[in-house]
């Protein structure tokens with residue numbers, strides 16, 4: 001495709017047959033394509049040497065830079081095609097678009113063009129380097145995809161992993177995961193640009209690496225945590241907003257007879273056991289079948305619910321890992337109830353307004369709130385209506401502002417992201433969590449139920465109540481004194497506690 005119709009009469013000073021690519025449009029195209037190629041090579045090199053461990057860098061490497069190349073090449077060939085058409089139609093002046101070094105005006109233009117082209121190449125080099133830096137940052141994950149990732153970014157900043165980069169959990173070493181993450185990053189960005197991503201973004205995520213590769217890079221399971229004490233601070237929905245705290249000792253690792261560790265809550269992930277399960281729903285909330293394998297002697301035990309017959313599809317059996325309990329390690333979406341209680345415990349939301357706990361939760365969960373921007377006004381209107389009395393006028397504005405703030409940190413109507421969509425499996429109060437399996441409903445063929453399903457096997461209650469009651473510690477553990485009245489055996493906690501009313 002090098003030269004053109006040499007039969008044309010040559011005019012305008014040109015004496016030799018010339019290439020159709022000798023024209024301005026093709027020249028500009030060549031420069032753009034060159035810039036694109038350069039950026040592509042540079043970014044691909046950064047990418048493949050593992051310095052750019054970010055799926056979104058892939059967007060620039062494999063989409064934006066090649067797009068420049070394609071547009072440039074397009075111009076390049078279009079210029080040649082247009083040049084030929086021009087020659088055919090304007091036999092008398094075929095060289096209108098030609099780059100002609102012998103023409104002084106053109107020479108000046110060519111010099112300018114040359115400078116422009118060099119500038120463009122330098123800029124594209126600089127631009128791709130900047131792109132690489134920006135794409136790697138957490139701010140990029142969280143902020144550039146503002147509306148899409150905002151819920152995760154906001155909740156992440158309040159969590160224990162706020163200093164762990166998004167990319168440390170979401171992608172990492174290993175060629176296969178690298179490609180997977182790259183492709184899913186590209187797919188997500190395209191989907192996002194045409195606002196076609198799922199709302200809510202569906203979980204569980206299937207393209208995460210196995211927990212061993214992520215979490216165990218920093219937390220090794222052999223590490224003996226022992227018992228961990230946690231205070232759960234609540235406020236009742238009564239007029240006084242009475243505080244209620246449960247001070248609990250979680251039996252994370254306990255000793256097994258004759259060995260240090262191996263038992264307790266982290267038993268599921270110890271090196272001698274394999275727990276597998278089958279969930280019938282996408283969210284992994286309904287678990288009718290599980291199998292425990294003792295890796296030392298290879299004995300297995302299968303537990304199943306009475307209703308579940310047959311065998312689970314073998315490709316849908318999942319080996320339990322960290323993320324089956326810690327499924328919200330970095331971006332927890334606390335319930336409205338939790339958020340209000342945390343704010344009250346921190347002294348930010350006043351307890352001076354009667355029933356403020358109840359009303360604050362109700363204000364946050366009004367059905368009328370469907371758009372992020374409307375939430376503040378609706379929350380304000382709701383609370384103003386509940387406290388019209390002049391004696392509350394002094395406390396009200398700060399309370400309204402705090403409820404609005406708490407809302408903005410935990411409920412994201414636009415993305416439909418909040419606790420109702422993203423269950424947290426670590427406990428059992430607001431979601432089934434541990435009770436998905438430890439509910440006494442799963443049995444082996446011999447009628448053995450899942451052990452450790454009574455109230456004191458996973459934790460002991462050291463103290464509970466309010467004020468002086470919390471000073472009376474019981475090392476042996478107390479019976480749970482449920483603030484909502486006597487518990488019966490039929491209902492699980494999450495049947496009543498849904499994060500809203502209680």
Ligand code: HEC
Pocket residue numbers: 138141142149152153156161164165166167168169170201202203204205208323327328329330331422
């Ligand atoms: C400590 C590890 C960790 C870090 C750090 C982390 N994530 Fe995640 N992320 C996860 C896990 C685990 C899931 C999967 C939850 C599931 O499958 O139920 C997830 C899920 C998500 C989801 C799917 C929707 C959802 O809320 O479950 C998005 C979006 C997301 N992460 C974005 C981010 C962004 C943006 C950052 C950085 C600002 C980040 N993540 C940092 C572990 C992490």
Ligand code: HEC
Pocket residue numbers: 160161164165168169211214215216217218219322323326329
């Ligand atoms: C890059 C290192 C790193 C990775 C990867 C990581 N973590 Fe962490 N994690 C930390 C650090 C550091 C802390 C302690 C933060 C603190 O003390 O405030 C922490 C704290 C925790 C805690 C206790 C604090 C809390 O309230 O949540 C849990 C549980 C936890 N990580 C689970 C996980 C799980 C599950 C994963 C895998 C999805 C994971 N981590 C991946 C570094 C990491």
Ligand code: HEC
Pocket residue numbers: 211215216219220221225228230250252265266268269320321322323324325326426
């Ligand atoms: C059976 C559910 C379950 C599994 C599986 C599990 N954990 Fe935990 N883990 C817990 C519970 C419950 C606690 C106690 C803290 C709490 O209740 O929030 C805990 C505590 C922790 C802590 C200590 C937090 C602190 O405050 O010091 C870390 C770190 C941790 N887990 C990491 C892991 C890692 C890494 C894995 C996978 C190898 C894992 N866990 C598997 C349920 C689990």
Ligand code: HEC
Pocket residue numbers: 262263264265267268275276277287290291292303320324325425426427433434435436437438449450451452457458
């Ligand atoms: C997928 C099902 C499943 C889930 C979810 C689950 N467990 Fe288990 N857990 C089991 C099975 C099965 C056993 C072994 C029971 C047996 O052998 O009788 C077990 C055993 C235990 C044990 C006894 C370990 C020992 O020392 O022998 C504790 C403690 C425990 N689980 C706590 C928890 C906690 C806390 C949670 C929630 C954070 C939880 N489990 C979630 C299936 C599950």
Ligand code: HEC
Pocket residue numbers: 232233246248426427428429434435438452453454455456457458459480
């Ligand atoms: C299979 C293990 C397991 C069993 C059995 C179990 N719990 Fe729990 N429980 C947990 C875990 C894990 C948490 C911590 C949740 C968290 O960290 O958010 C918890 C938390 C709690 C809390 C504090 C929740 C809060 O938000 O204040 C109470 C109260 C409680 N359990 C009571 C009970 C009672 C009563 C029973 C018996 C009916 C029981 N638990 C049985 C694992 C268990």
Ligand code: HEC
Pocket residue numbers: 234235236237238244246337428429482483484485487488491492493494495496497501502
């Ligand atoms: C029959 C419904 C019901 C069941 C089942 C139930 N609760 Fe409650 N719970 C209530 C009510 C009602 C209150 C009082 C709410 C209030 O005043 O804010 C309450 C209050 C609480 C509180 C303190 C206030 C709060 O908002 O958190 C805790 C903690 C609690 N329950 C834990 C549990 C646990 C753990 C279980 C399961 C072992 C459980 N509940 C089962 C109805 C129930």
